[in-house]
Amino acid sequence: MKRYEALAEELAESIASGQLRAGDRLPSVRESSRDRGISPSTVFEAYYLLEARGLIEARPRSGYFVRHAVASQPEPSASVPEMRERQVEVSELVFQVLGLARNRALTPLGSAFPSPMLFPLPRLALAMGKAARRLDPWRTVEDLSPGSAELRRQLGLRYLTSGCRVDADEVVITNGAMEALNLCLEVVTQPGDLVAIESPTFYGALQALERRGLKAVEVATHPRTGLDVDALASVLEKHPVKACWLMPNFQNPLGSLMPDEAKARLVALLARHQVPLIEDDVYGELYFSRRPRPAKAWDKTGLVLHCSSFSKSLAPGYRLGWTAAGRFAEAVARRKLMSTLATPVPIQEGLSEYLQRGGYDRHLRQLRQTLAQHRQQVLQAIARHFPAGTRATQPEGGYFVWVELPAEIDALALHQAALSEDISIAPGHLFSADHRFRHHLRINFGHPDHPRVEASIRALGRIAQAMNAREDSGGTRRSAGSSGSRHSSGTGAPFNEL
Amino acid sequence: MKRYEALAEELAESIASGQLRAGDRLPSVRESSRDRGISPSTVFEAYYLLEARGLIEARPRSGYFVRHAVASQPEPSASVPEMRERQVEVSELVFQVLGLARNRALTPLGSAFPSPMLFPLPRLALAMGKAARRLDPWRTVEDLSPGSAELRRQLGLRYLTSGCRVDADEVVITNGAMEALNLCLEVVTQPGDLVAIESPTFYGALQALERRGLKAVEVATHPRTGLDVDALASVLEKHPVKACWLMPNFQNPLGSLMPDEAKARLVALLARHQVPLIEDDVYGELYFSRRPRPAKAWDKTGLVLHCSSFSKSLAPGYRLGWTAAGRFAEAVARRKLMSTLATPVPIQEGLSEYLQRGGYDRHLRQLRQTLAQHRQQVLQAIARHFPAGTRATQPEGGYFVWVELPAEIDALALHQAALSEDISIAPGHLFSADHRFRHHLRINFGHPDHPRVEASIRALGRIAQAMNAREDSGGTRRSAGSSGSRHSSGTGAPFNEL
Numbered sequence: 001m002k003r004y005e006a007l008a009e010e011l012a013e014s015i016a017s018g019q020l021r022a023g024d025r026l027p028s029v030r031e032s033s034r035d036r037g038i039s040p041s042t043v044f045e046a047y048y049l050l051e052a053r054g055l056i057e058a059r060p061r062s063g064y065f066v067r068h069a070v071a072s073q074p075e076p077s078a079s080v081p082e083m084r085e086r087q088v089e090v091s092e093l094v095f096q097v098l099g100l101a102r103n104r105a106l107t108p109l110g111s112a113f114p115s116p117m118l119f120p121l122p123r124l125a126l127a128m129g130k131a132a133r134r135l136d137p138w139r140t141v142e143d144l145s146p147g148s149a150e151l152r153r154q155l156g157l158r159y160l161t162s163g164c165r166v167d168a169d170e171v172v173i174t175n176g177a178m179e180a181l182n183l184c185l186e187v188v189t190q191p192g193d194l195v196a197i198e199s200p201t202f203y204g205a206l207q208a209l210e211r212r213g214l215k216a217v218e219v220a221t222h223p224r225t226g227l228d229v230d231a232l233a234s235v236l237e238k239h240p241v242k243a244c245w246l247m248p249n250f251q252n253p254l255g256s257l258m259p260d261e262a263k264a265r266l267v268a269l270l271a272r273h274q275v276p277l278i279e280d281d282v283y284g285e286l287y288f289s290r291r292p293r294p295a296k297a298w299d300k301t302g303l304v305l306h307c308s309s310f311s312k313s314l315a316p317g318y319r320l321g322w323t324a325a326g327r328f329a330e331a332v333a334r335r336k337l338m339s340t341l342a343t344p345v346p347i348q349e350g351l352s353e354y355l356q357r358g359g360y361d362r363h364l365r366q367l368r369q370t371l372a373q374h375r376q377q378v379l380q381a382i383a384r385h386f387p388a389g390t391r392a393t394q395p396e397g398g399y400f401v402w403v404e405l406p407a408e409i410d411a412l413a414l415h416q417a418a419l420s421e422d423i424s425i426a427p428g429h430l431f432s433a434d435h436r437f438r439h440h441l442r443i444n445f446g447h448p449d450h451p452r453v454e455a456s457i458r459a460l461g462r463i464a465q466a467m468n469a470r471e472d473s474g475g476t477r478r479s480a481g482s483s484g485s486r487h488s489s490g491t492g493a494p495f496n497e498l
Numbered sequence: 499m500k501r502y503e504a505l506a507e508e509l510a511e512s513i514a515s516g517q518l519r520a521g522d523r524l525p526s527v528r529e530s531s532r533d534r535g536i537s538p539s540t541v542f543e544a545y546y547l548l549e550a551r552g553l554i555e556a557r558p559r560s561g562y563f564v565r566h567a568v569a570s571q572p573e574p575s576a577s578v579p580e581m582r583e584r585q586v587e588v589s590e591l592v593f594q595v596l597g598l599a600r601n602r603a604l605t606p607l608g609s610a611f612p613s614p615m616l617f618p619l620p621r622l623a624l625a626m627g628k629a630a631r632r633l634d635p636w637r638t639v640e641d642l643s644p645g646s647a648e649l650r651r652q653l654g655l656r657y658l659t660s661g662c663r664v665d666a667d668e669v670v671i672t673n674g675a676m677e678a679l680n681l682c683l684e685v686v687t688q689p690g691d692l693v694a695i696e697s698p699t700f701y702g703a704l705q706a707l708e709r710r711g712l713k714a715v716e717v718a719t720h721p722r723t724g725l726d727v728d729a730l731a732s733v734l735e736k737h738p739v740k741a742c743w744l745m746p747n748f749q750n751p752l753g754s755l756m757p758d759e760a761k762a763r764l765v766a767l768l769a770r771h772q773v774p775l776i777e778d779d780v781y782g783e784l785y786f787s788r789r790p791r792p793a794k795a796w797d798k799t800g801l802v803l804h805c806s807s808f809s810k811s812l813a814p815g816y817r818l819g820w821t822a823a824g825r826f827a828e829a830v831a832r833r834k835l836m837s838t839l840a841t842p843v844p845i846q847e848g849l850s851e852y853l854q855r856g857g858y859d860r861h862l863r864q865l866r867q868t869l870a871q872h873r874q875q876v877l878q879a880i881a882r883h884f885p886a887g888t889r890a891t892q893p894e895g896g897y898f899v900w901v902e903l904p905a906e907i908d909a910l911a912l913h914q915a916a917l918s919e920d921i922s923i924a925p926g927h928l929f930s931a932d933h934r935f936r937h938h939l940r941i942n943f944g945h946p947d948h949p950r951v952e953a954s955i956r957a958l959g960r961i962a963q964a965m966n967a968r969e970d971s972g973g974t975r976r977s978a979g980s981s982g983s984r985h986s987s988g989t990g991a992p993f994n995e996l
Contacts (some may be wrong), residue, residue: 095832104636116635128844129627137614138602140815175673175838182837191689191711207836212690317638317843335595338705340673340838344845345815346626403697 003038004045011046012289015055015066026056026064044183052369053288054376073383076391076404076440078228081199081218083235086433088210089369094203094430100419107447107456110415110424114399114446118370120363124315127357128350135349143345145336146329147173147322151352155322162284164297166306166324173322173343177282177309179336180323182208184305185245187331188276189214193242196235198227199441200402200431202252205245216433217241223393223402224375226256229265236273243276249292250283253402253431253442255395257292266299276328277304282321285313285364288372292397302326310351313367314360320351327455371399371446374453378445381454385461389469399446405419405439409467414441417463421431423456501536502543503622509544510787513553513564524554524562551786552874571881574691574889574902574938576726579697581714581733584931586708587943592701592928598917605945605954608913608922610750612897612944614814616868618861622813625855626848633847641843643834644827645671645820649850653820654852660782664804664822671820671832671841675780675807677829678821680706681837682803683741685829686774687712688779691740694733696725698900698929698938700750700778703743714931715739721891721900730977734771740775747790748781751900751940753893753927755790763794774826781896783811783862786870790895800824808849811865812858818849865976869897869944872951876943879952883959885966897944903937907965912939915961921954 001009014020026032029047033040047064050056081292097110139148146152152168159166174180180205181397189195191213197205208214217239220231227246235241248258248266258266258425281294296306305328309321320343325332336342354360375394378401382392391404405411411427418425428440447453499507512518524530531538535928545562548554555563595608637646644650650669657664672678679702687693689711695703697716707714715737718729725744733739746756746764756764768775781793793802803826807819818841823830834840852858873892876899880890889902903909910923916923926938945951 007960048558073966091832091836095835102640102642104640111639113639116638119635121633121635122631125627125633125844128630129623132623135619135623135815137617137619137814140614141609142600143815144600175842177838179838186709204836211684211833211836255604282936316635317633317641317840319838319840319842334589335709337593338589338702338709340677340817342674342815342817344673344817344842346623346848347842347845350844 002043004049007036007038007042007046008049009289012053012055013052020066022066024066025062026066029065049369054373057283073379073390073392075223076393076402078222079199079220081220081432081436082434083217083219083231085194085215085217085239088206088214088216088433090203090206090430090433090435091210093435094207097415097427100424106419106422106424107452108424109443109447109453109456109460110426111252111444111447112426113316114312114371114444115448117448118367118446120316120359123359124318124350124354127354128346131349132346133273135346139349140345143348144342145172146333147343148345148348148352151348151355152322154352154355155324159324162291162297163293164306165345166296170324170326170329171322172325172329172336172337173320173348175321175340175343176311176319177280177307177321178204179340180307180309180321180332181205181245181278181280182211183213183332183335184208184278184307184323184325184328185214185243185337186335187325187328188243188278188305189241194240196232196239196241196244198246198251199246200253200428200437202247203430205280206433208245218432218434221251221254221256223254224256225262226251226254226258227262227266228260229269232266233269236269236275241273241275243278244270245278245280247280247283248295248297249281250286250398252283252398253400253426255393255398255400255402257396260293263293263295264298267295267304268365271301271303271379274303279304279306281306281308282312284308286367286368286371286399287397288375289396296324299326302328305332313364314354315351318347318351320347341489359374371447374399374445374448374450375401377450378443378453378457381457382443382461385458387461387465399444401443401445403441403443405464406468407439409439409464411437411439411441413467414460414464417467418460421456421459421463425460502540505534505536505540506547507787509548509988510551510553517866518564520564522564523560524564526561527575537596539808547867551870559715566679569875571888571890574721574891577690577697577718579930581715581717581729583692583713583715583737584930586704586712586714586927586931588701588704588928588931588933589708591933592705595913595925595928596924604917604920604922605920605950607941607945607951607954607958608669608924609942609945610924611814612869612942613946615946616865616944617812617814618857621857622816622848622852624895625852626844629847629851630844633844637847638843641846642840643670644831645669645841646846646850648842649846649853650820652850652853653822655821660789660795661791662804664794668822668824668827669820669824670827670834671818671846672834673819673838673841674809674817675778675805675819676702677834677838678807678819679703679743679776679778680803681708681830681833682776682821682823682826683707683710683712683743684833685778685823685826686741686803688740689883692738694730694737694739694742696744696749698751698926698935699743700745701928704779704931706743710870716930716932717825719749719752719754721752722754723760724749724752724756725760725764727760727767727928730764731767734767734773739771739773742768742775743776743778744793745778745781746793748893748896750781750896751898751924753891753896753898754794755894758791760798761791765793765802769799769801772801773844775802777802779804779806780810783789784808784866784897786866786873786894787894794822797824800826803830811862812852813849816845816849818845839870872897872943872946872948875948876941876951876955879955880941880959883956885959885963899941899943901941903939903962904966905937907937907962909935909937909939911965912958912962915965916958918962919957921957923958
């Protein structure tokens with residue numbers, strides 16, 4: 001950690017512990033520099049970092065002050081799913097809603113991806129070109145699944161920085177995390193098996209379960225600390241769970257982060273039951289304060305299949321993912337040989353070349369600051385424009401906010417109405433097998449054009465207020481949906497039949 | 499078709515029809531040029547092409563002569579499978595045998611890939627670099643499954659050159675043909691269903707069936723004309739076949755080519771039974787005389803899912819494949835969204851850039867000549883060195899010869915013994931669900947180092963002769979296997995337990 005990062009960290013902890021309170025003035029850059037015997041530019045960088053994270057603010061000619069907790073919204077309520085076994089059928093809805101989100105004319109608040117402009121694509125292109133020109137032709141045969149030995153070695157090294165020992169032999173290179181997760185699911189389940197997931201959960205997990213013909217049992221979560229381990233323990237007692245698919249770090253859609261202690265309990269619990277954990281950790285690098293350890297760090301029995309990728313942190317569209325699959329590594333590598341054989345060799349070599357050159361960590365620091373800043377802007381915009389009674393998470397990483405609207409507002413109707421104003425959102429219906437999150441939405445803050453994002457959130461707020469008012473005055477809440485035909489997908493059932 | 503190609507074609511037909519016979523002298527280049535009113539270089543190019551195909555030979559100071567049919571071996575016998583429903587369990591054996599073939603110290607007669615040295619990798623690298631540098635960042639979101647619109651348009655154009663009309667909307671870009679084939683299988687079957695395949699068949703098809711929990715029924719083939727359509731008709735009458743997975747063009751491992759008339763009957767038969775055809779056409783571009791049409795060319799009902807890739811013809815290791823999936827196109831695109839989401843965008847853009855630049859057809863002409871030449875050399879070497887009674891196919895495209903040894907020789911034992919001399923082969927056991935092809939092997943002639951290939955075939959012949967002699971003198975044929983421990987994989991059961 002650089003000196004300015006250490007200072008920022010120390011101050012952030014003072015704020016978190018309440019030692020420094022909202023409104024407190026920080027020592028000036030000059031004072032801090034003198035008192036601590038460090039350069040003014042180091043202090044300035046630390047303050048800049050804290051400002052970007054939304055913890056302090058500069059007031060002209062007065063200095064730096066600890067901010068009031070930014071978002072005035074309370075947290076969404078903890079989820080209380082039914083925790084019973086359930087067939088999964090969500091894909092049709094997911095395709096209808098997300099197929100629209102590719103349209104670049106829309107403000108992509110519903111997108112699953114951060115803005116592609118946040119990534120070092122020109123540097124990646126140079127690395128790709130160089131690797132392709134130097135490519136030893138025989139690598140096209142040798143880098144089949146489990147993948148390039150050099151790239152797997154580099155991934156093993158990166159695991160060390162996240163506090164996790166992973167042997168390169170355990171790593172299988174895949175086509176994005178999505179393939180890794182699907183292959184892992186294929187290896188640890190048979191069709192008809194039961195899998196425990198979070199409530200709410202990433203719709204991609206639901207689709208993967210549906211594709212393999214698996215049943216789901218949804219487990220309670222807290223919007224800040226994620227999975228309720230006690231609830232999972234009771235599910236494991238009552239149901240024949242064959243695997244868990246969870247996101248301990250910056251869960252999609254909640255943005256929640258499981259504390260270390262909860263991760264340790266989770267891994268121990270699953271080891272006792274001999275249930276494999278498929279750990280989706282694609283947002284782990286996008287932390288705003290400190291790198292969270294994956295649950296894999298506590299794994300002693302090889303039951304944790306940790307899955308990640310560069311798609312959200314470095315190289316969107318390159319589709320380079322991997323899994324550190326513990327005792328299942330060879331089985332996963334073979335499943336890949338049987339399905340997609342190999343991840344493209346120029347992609348493996350290009351990413352390996354990029355990682356060797358260095359620069360990834362510098363890029364990540366920049367990306368984290370940018371995302372932290374957007375989070376503050378988006379949370380403030382939501383506080384300003386959304387109806388009274390709205391709740392929102394305050395994630396410590398990733399780029400999603402989970403919003404709970406007043407119960408009268410139907411998120412699918414809001415989605416339809418928003419489309420007619422060229423805004424996409426991800427309605428809560430997508431995030432559970434029983435479509436229970438009907439007045440929730442996931443908002444992506446990974447897009448840098450803030451004036452446009454702010455205007456879109458204002459527009460969303462206006463639509464939601466209107467729907468709320470109509471509801472109060474006895475109108476049907478579905479009616480707002482009918483104005484959204486401009487962008488309707490034209491495939492399958494209309495949304496309001498759900 | 500260029501003028502020299504037309505002339506070569508005309509002469510090849512005269513040879514095929516018997517109008518020109520083995521030993522006949524062709525008119526000299528000067529005579530032909532004068533008689534036909536074409537340039538000497540055109541005649542020379544045509545003769546060169548025919549020579550490469552092994553149809554004529556130059557004798558110093560005498561001119562060009564029609565060759566004696568090169569391979570003196572007869573064709574292997576037509577396959578007569580049991581044609582009953584069968585569980586598929588081949589993967590363990592396939593992984594054991596093929597895991598070894600990645601070792602570049604071995605002469606790769608057992609490899610599934612042609613030599614990577616046969617491909618324009620430097621030109622591809624330039625196209626990749628250029629495409630990556632110019633990449634519009636938003637393409638990383640827009641080129642998700644079904645894939646880049648421009649690349650799909652170009653593939654639609656290429657279909658025209660193979661006598662097949664395919665709409666770009668029907669094309670889904672995949673990670674190699676392997677993913678295309680697996681996705682198609684997923685869309686047209688449910689676990690437990692029955693799929694008709696050729697006997698022998700590509701082990702990758704067997705593995706795909708095994709992975710999805712499907713049963714197989716194997717259908718008789720002829721070593722030159724491939725699938726026996728009448729046999730398939732009778733299978734369809736008796737069994738609840740849900741899909742066919744076939745290779746009408748240059749079948750792996752036979753190298754057989756179904757005549758147009760048989761393809762037309764096949765497609766009509768399946769349309770009557772409303773059974774989808776998954777057509778694996780990865781070798782279609784590697785013809786030695788004329789581009790064969792895919793069965794898809796006769797498809798009127800959208801029941802043919804045509805799958806191919808650039809892996810064998812242009813860009814090994816790039817893992818760019820596709821399917822023209824007829825009425826199943828949208829379902830396939832969605833399955834891909836659920837499993838690997840997208841084929842890497844830089845790969846899609848790089849190949850698209852390469853195709854736009856031109857040069858693919860020039861590369862293909864060169865590649866076809868090279869492969870045709872290797873075929874002759876390998877067939878001659880087999881004729882020279884293998885035991886009496888050996889039979890071999892004479893494929894008109896691709897890079898595989900299917901060899902039937904005397905019945906006493908066990909191909910797995912030969913495989914083990916060959917490994918100890920640093921030679922890989924693909925034993926016939928891999929190519930059917932019941933391991934019935936026990937004295938057969940597939941030989942890859944796609945590797946250009948002919949002296950080494952010839953020496954390896956000589957060594958194989960010597961080993962086979964010895965095994966044959968031992969068998970005659972009462973030794974057990976398994977004993978040869980024990981000398982092959984140097985390269986044994988160390989995973990799972992020893993080969994001779996099969």
